[in-house]
Amino acid sequence: MADRLARMHTAEHILSAIMRIYYAAPRNLELHLNEKKTKCDYEPAVPIDEAAIQRIESMVNDEIRKDHAVSDFTISREDAEKRGFDLWKVPPDTDEIRIVKIGELDAQPCSGRHVGRTAEIGVFRIISHDIRDSGRLRIRFKVVDAGEERRKA
Ligand SMILES: [Zn+2]
Numbered sequence: 001m002a003d004r005l006a007r008m009h010t011a012e013h014i015l016s017a018i019m020r021i022y023y024a025a026p027r028n029l030e031l032h033l034n035e036k037k038t039k040c041d042y043e044p045a046v047p048i049d050e051a052a053i054q055r056i057e058s059m060v061n062d063e064i065r066k067d068h069a070v071s072d073f074t075i076s077r078e079d080a081e082k083r084g085f086d087l088w089k090v091p092p093d094t095d096e097i098r099i100v101k102i103g104e105l106d107a108q109p110c111s112g113r114h115v116g117r118t119a120e121i122g123v124f125r126i127i128s129h130d131i132r133d134s135g136r137l138r139i140r141f142k143v144v145d146a147g148e149e150r151r152k153a
Pocket residue numbers: 009010013100110111112113114
């Protein structure tokens with residue numbers, strides 16, 4: 001089993017892809033990741049309610065279960081810019097950009113560690129969320145083993 005941080009980190013890519021595709025939230029504005037839970041901030045252009053939170057969780061799990069291959073490749077900064085990758089988190093002095101792909105769902109610059117296939121993530125669970133007056137949505141999540149969930153059910 002892949003280590004928990006790699007699992008959580010890969011889940012964050014999928015969550016951010018879902019937020020971008022379905023809720024017009026182009027970026028994860030703030031990310032804090034540790035072994036227990038993680039905190040992600042988005043500015044969705046689409047209103048978010050409780051039902052949306054449920055949908056987000058289940059869409060992330062649907063993508064995990066598709067067992068996408070996670071792969072990476074390296075391109076020059078110039079190529080990355082031409083191809084429209086979002087380089088806002090990449091340090092300005094980095095010339096070689098590593099792009100991490102989650103199947104055909106997502107491709108983002110990233111230097112972190114990931115699982116090899118999305119099914120290794122297990123089950124994605126949103127622990128809590130809040131919406132600020134500014135419209136910023138904060139999501140805290142964890143990943144659990146699929147077997148662990150079944151035992152509790
Ligand atoms: Zn990553």
